[in-house]
Amino acid sequence: MDMLLNPLDRRHRLRDDIPVVPGAFPLVGHLPAIVCDLPRLLRRAERTLGSHFWLDFGPAGHLMTCVDPDAFALLRHKDVSSALIEEIAPELLGGTLVAQDGGAHRQARDAIKAAFLPKGLTQAGIGNLFAPVIQARVQAWRDRGDVTILRETGDLMLKLIFSLMGIPAQDLPGWHRKYRQLLQLIVAPPVDLPGLPLRRGRAARDWIDAQLRQFVRDARAHAARTGLINDMVSAFDRGDDALSDDVLVANIRLLLLAGHDTTASTMAWMVIELARQPGLWDALVEEAQRVGAVPTRHADLAQCLVAEALFRETLRVHPATTLLPRRALQELQLGQRRIPAGTPLCIPLLHFSTSALLHEAPDQFRLARWLQRTEPIRPVDMLQFGTGPHVCIGYHLVWLEMVQFCIALALTMHKAGVRPRLLSAVEKGRRYFPTAHPSMKIRIGFS
Numbered sequence: 001m002d003m004l005l006n007p008l009d010r011r012h013r014l015r016d017d018i019p020v021v022p023g024a025f026p027l028v029g030h031l032p033a034i035v036c037d038l039p040r041l042l043r044r045a046e047r048t049l050g051s052h053f054w055l056d057f058g059p060a061g062h063l064m065t066c067v068d069p070d071a072f073a074l075l076r077h078k079d080v081s082s083a084l085i086e087e088i089a090p091e092l093l094g095g096t097l098v099a100q101d102g103g104a105h106r107q108a109r110d111a112i113k114a115a116f117l118p119k120g121l122t123q124a125g126i127g128n129l130f131a132p133v134i135q136a137r138v139q140a141w142r143d144r145g146d147v148t149i150l151r152e153t154g155d156l157m158l159k160l161i162f163s164l165m166g167i168p169a170q171d172l173p174g175w176h177r178k179y180r181q182l183l184q185l186i187v188a189p190p191v192d193l194p195g196l197p198l199r200r201g202r203a204a205r206d207w208i209d210a211q212l213r214q215f216v217r218d219a220r221a222h223a224a225r226t227g228l229i230n231d232m233v234s235a236f237d238r239g240d241d242a243l244s245d246d247v248l249v250a251n252i253r254l255l256l257l258a259g260h261d262t263t264a265s266t267m268a269w270m271v272i273e274l275a276r277q278p279g280l281w282d283a284l285v286e287e288a289q290r291v292g293a294v295p296t297r298h299a300d301l302a303q304c305l306v307a308e309a310l311f312r313e314t315l316r317v318h319p320a321t322t323l324l325p326r327r328a329l330q331e332l333q334l335g336q337r338r339i340p341a342g343t344p345l346c347i348p349l350l351h352f353s354t355s356a357l358l359h360e361a362p363d364q365f366r367l368a369r370w371l372q373r374t375e376p377i378r379p380v381d382m383l384q385f386g387t388g389p390h391v392c393i394g395y396h397l398v399w400l401e402m403v404q405f406c407i408a409l410a411l412t413m414h415k416a417g418v419r420p421r422l423l424s425a426v427e428k429g430r431r432y433f434p435t436a437h438p439s440m441k442i443r444i445g446f447s
């Protein structure tokens with residue numbers, strides 16, 4: 001099938017001397033191809049136009065996209081701002097730390113980050129909190145015999161992130177639905193009519209915010225309770241410039257969003273890869289049997305090298321965050337070009353994650369590239385989590401929950417004499433933006 005590009009738009013145009021990718025539709029630009037076929041779109045643009053080109057993100061406007069690996073270093077550049085994220089998705093990410101720079105960003109990040117480091121996670125006993133929830137879920141899959149994998153991992157991840165935050169886990173499918181609608185705000189055409197994504201996305205956000213406001217009120221009323229919301233509320237209230245409840249609610253909404261969709265997608269891809277590559281499953285089962293139980297502390301993760309390699313390679317081949325927007329505040333040198341101050345930029349993590357310049361045989365799923373390495377993990381090896389001041393806060397948490405999940409899955413299924421099997425086609429229905437995920441319809445059997 002050819003890409004979802006507009007055959008009527010064949011003009012060769014330049015902006016700031018940089019080519020615009022042909023094939024944009026009115027209103028939605030290249031979004032249909034970005035959402036459904038991003039890797040091919042980037043490769044085709046690089047082949048035909050070179051390393052720098054403009055993509056049209058519809059309502060979010062044009063972003064100058066650079067596939068030269070130098071673009072990754074922009075994430076650490078002092079003259080590059082994240083405020084464009086708020087311009088693109090004001091209703092979803094406005095007032096959140098991911099869209100802030102400098103002091104405001106540091107203040108909000110400092111209130112949260114310690115809880116997500118290995119020490120904070122261990123002190124809070126997060127591994128012990130998660131292990132039984134994960135085990136119960138994979139046991140239910142074993143009993144059912146087959147599952148729609150992304151729906152299941154989405155549900156499980158919500159449950160985990162809610163328990164981490166100290167939020168009672170009621171109506172998880174309802175929250176899951178609201179979050180999917182909320183994400184649509186990033187790509188929604190600017191038409192506010194009943195039933196359309198913009199109206200649905202706004203309603204979902206208002207619903208979520210009303211619930212979160214109540215949790216914040218509860219946290220203040222019962223200060224002795226545990227959970228990250230309580231820690232955040234006290235950290236925010238303690239700060240020199242107390243931040244408003246709007247900022248607090250927006251950041252909790254960000255954490256729930258960031259900690260749910262990306263991890264659900266990665267976990268679903270892990271199961272899909274285990275189902276379609278029997279050798280991977282055998283290696284994982286061998287490790288799980290040797291380890292004998294689901295690890296609960298960060299220190300135990302060193303015993304689970306196959307599970308860790310599986311997590312890293314799954315994310316490399318299927319990065320959940322594919323593109324990062326930024327704005328150049330000053331004129332910049334990027335690869336062979338000067339980029340004018342003010343240029344909106346798109347940094348294609350997906351392209352670097354699977355680039356032959358950074359990885360040998362990048363299209364092959366190889367655990368060996370992690371198992372046989374002797375040097376420590378560098379920023380470029382975990383580029384799926386970004387780098388610089390905004391590098392993902394959840395990295396250590398994801399590592400813990402992915403390894404716990406792999407070991408629990410292998411122990412449970414192996415004991416029952418079954419293994420994961422793919423029951424659907426994988427290529428159809430996968431999405432790459434706003435976050436990437438496999439098709440919602442993929443089914444996995446355990447037999």
Ligand code: HEM
Pocket residue numbers: 075082097098099109161254255256258259260262263266315319320321324325383384385386387389390391392393394395397398
């Ligand atoms: C596989 C899972 C995940 C992936 C691939 C991922 C990816 C990313 C990336 C690429 C960024 C950088 C954004 C930027 O520079 O603009 C980021 C930031 C962030 N992530 Fe994650 N993430 C994951 C899971 C999590 C989890 C579990 C949490 C927390 C519960 C989390 C919380 C955050 C937060 C709060 C930020 C913003 C940090 C800042 O702006 O300072 N993420 N993530």
